[in-house]
Amino acid sequence: MKGRTLTVGGPRQRAVLSALLLSANQVVSFDSLIEKVWNGQPPSTARTQVAICIAALRKIFRTAGWDRETIVTATPGYMLTLTGHSLDSTRFEQLVADSVRLAADQRTAEAAGALRNALALWRGPALGGVYAPFAETEAARLDEQRMLAIEQQVALRLELGEHQAILGELQALVSACPLRDRLRYYLMLAQYRSGRRAEALTTFRDGMRHSVEEIGLELGTELQELHNAILRDDVPQPSAPAIAVAHPGAQNNSPAQLPETDAYFVGRTREQWLLDDSLLGRTTQNSSSIAHITGSPGIGKTSLAVHWAHRSAHRFPDGRLFADLRYGDPLDVLHQFLRRLGVEGPLPSDLAEAAERYRSALEGRRVLVVLDHASSYAQVRPLLPGNGGCRVLITGCATLDELLQDQGLLRLRIGPLSDDESHEMLAGVLRDTRADESPETTRRLARLCGNTPVSLRAAGARLLTKPHWRVHDLVRRLERSADRLAELSIGEDSLRARLDRSLRELDGAAAGAYAELSRLDGTDFCAAGAAGALGMDQMDAEDLIETLVDAQLLEVVGRGRWGEMRYRWQELIRLHALATRPAQPCGAHLAV
Incomplete structure (x- = not known):
């Protein structure tokens, strides 16, 4: 069968075959096939028509010489088996995964080659010729995966120093996708590094004009900062291509402490792009040393941090340190980190001395430090590296406002999935x-x-x-x-367990407000309404509300008609709050 093209019948047959291929080796029910083919408006003969399509597809495979049944009947529907065969989309995903692994092993050229092979599998638009809403949705997802693979391959080729070789391809990509900022960023970078500074500035101006005309927005901060860096001739050149040089003597002391990535991680494309541009900033002006991922309990902060850390591991050849700050004080974590970094002998029992030894051990290295479930700045401060080559990724519900005063910081608040x-x-x-x-x-x-x-x-x-x-x-x-x-x-x-922990971390007055405010009518409320429910002055009520906002238990939704700040519960958090009872009368703090 290899190399042969099969002609499938009309639109209905193609839709049924596509639905089976998209769930290869899984049972697809009759009802699901009917929903996909007729988009919720099936005729009375739908089940018969699906069965006719299946019979026709089986005949096509048999006529082509397929020696085994490819579409098998399996209650409550059918299953297309790939035993002995391969599917381009599956092969594509495998090659992309291989590229990630190779890049993590600092085998940049091989990683780029894996993506080249993956992209070579595309021979036209995804699910071309299949006209059904489910196919359109899936095609959009596959096309986005293709574009992400293209962008990653471009990034790898730029690391390999292929600035001039990739110019033509990048220009065509930007022309076809003028609103993809990352491609425009890479084109400007390739032009600048190829000695075409004026062209890079023109690419920026064209993008700004197109963005304003099409969507009414200026280009993003990252592109504007690259533009400014080009004007100053202050864009750093890449390091030696495809060679990751570790800290001297660190070959045996490169910790790899990251936990396994979440097997069900999805989405967060924008957030990963922001982390890329902040922690892996391609210009000195764009680079931050710390990112803080925050959001409500259970929203996926740790999953995002670990997923991004694995994806970017190859950019930190001297190691990846990880600590869950729920299980150990800063001194315990420092001792763990020092041992992982190869420090031998007695370790300091004084926190300040241990922190100094830690910063010395990191000197000259490029290490990623992931601090999970941080609850206070005091907990985090001793664990911050002292050199510019390391990066820190922090997760937690606490605001850690002190970081804004002392450090360059990306604060990333994530919300529910789409x-x-x-x-x-x-x-x-x-x-x-x-x-x-x-x-x-x-x-x-x-x-x-x-x-x-x-x-x-x-x-x-x-x-x-x-x-x-x-x-x-x-x-x-x-x-x-x-x-x-x-x-x-x-x-x-x-x-529930996560929300219980968050509740225990509140003082009595805030915990009482947490319970009482959940009983307000409506989806959102203002401070005046909260003050009435809590039986206290509006300013005092606002203080308690802001405590809940800082704990990521309430959301700010903007200002109302009369300019008052309005707040909102996530529904499951409100259900948890409704089930609680005040730890003390909400107005008790007024007597202090």
């Missing part, structure tokens, strides 16, 4: 077709989970343990349950 990202996560957890059988029902499930990763994984786990349940069954239970959080609490690190 409906499409939530669908992708549920499908990944389930590993079957249930998430696709009724997209609207799956969307409802995601919203009942607050589009929050920890709750989505819990919902997926519930369905995994109940293979006879459909998504609708779980939705019905969540809608009728008097305690939705209990239904979505699995394991010791559930959303």
Whole structure:
């Protein structure tokens, strides 16, 4: 069969085949195929027509010489098996993963080659000739994966010093995708490093004009800072291509402490791009030494940090340090880090001395330090490196305002996943077709989970343990349950457990306000309404509200009609607050 092209019949056959290929080696139910082909408006003969399409596809494969049944009947539908065959999209994903691994091993040229082979698999638009909404959505996802692979390959080739060789390709890409800032950034960089400074400035001006005319916005900060650096002739040249030089003597002392990446991580493309440009800044003006990922409990801060750290590991050849600050004070963490960095002999028992030894051990090295679940600046400060080659990635609900005073910082607040990202996560957890059988029902499930990763994984786990349940069954239970959080609490690190920890960290007055404010009517409220509910002065009420905002338990949603600040609960957090009781009367702090 290799090298042969098969002609598939009309649009309906192509749609059925595409649906099976997109779920290869998985059962696709009759109902799911009908939903995909007719987009929720099937004729009364839909099941018969699907069966006719399946029979025709089987005949095409047999006529072409396929020696085994490719589409098998499997209750409650069909499954396309790839035994002995390969799928371009699967091969593409594998090559991209190989590239990530090779890049992490500092094998830049091989990583770029893997991406070149991956991109060579594309021979036209994804799912070309398939006209159905599900195909359009999937094609958009695949096309985005292709563009991300192109951008990563360009980045690797620039690291290899191929600035002039890639110019023509980059110019064509920017012309085709004028609103992709990353491609424009790379083109400007390649032009500048090829001695074409004026062309780089023209590329910026063209992009600014196009962006303003098309979407009414100026180009992003990163492009503007690169433009300013080019004007000053202050863009650093790349280091020697494809060679990562470690700190002398560090070959045996390069820690690799990162935990495994989240198997169900999805989305966060914008956030990863911001982390790239901040912590891996391609100009000295654009580079920060610290990034702080914050957001409500269970929103995916750690998953994003670990995923990005693995993806960027090759940029830190001298090691990756990781500490979960819930389990150890700063001195314990410093001792752990020092041992990982190869420091032998007795370690200082004084925190300041240990921090000084730590900074000395990092001198001249390029190490990534990930500090997970930070609760205070005092906890983090001794763990900050002293040299400009290291980078720090911090996660936690605490605001750590002191970092703004002392350090260059990217603060990144992440929110819930989109409906499409939530669908992708549920499908990944389930590993079957249930998430696709009724997209609207799956969307409802995601919203009942607050589009929050920890709750989505819990919902997926519930369905995994109940293979006879459909998504609708779980939705019905969540809608009728008097305690939705209990239904979505699995394991010791559930959303409820995380919210319980956050509540314990509040003082008595703030904990009382947490419970009382959840009883306000409406989806959002202002400080005046909160003051009435709490029985206190508005300024005092605002102080308590801001405490909850700082703890990532309340969201600021802007100002109301009369200019007053308005606040909002995430639904699952409000359910948790409703179930609590004040630790002390909310007005007790007024007597202090």
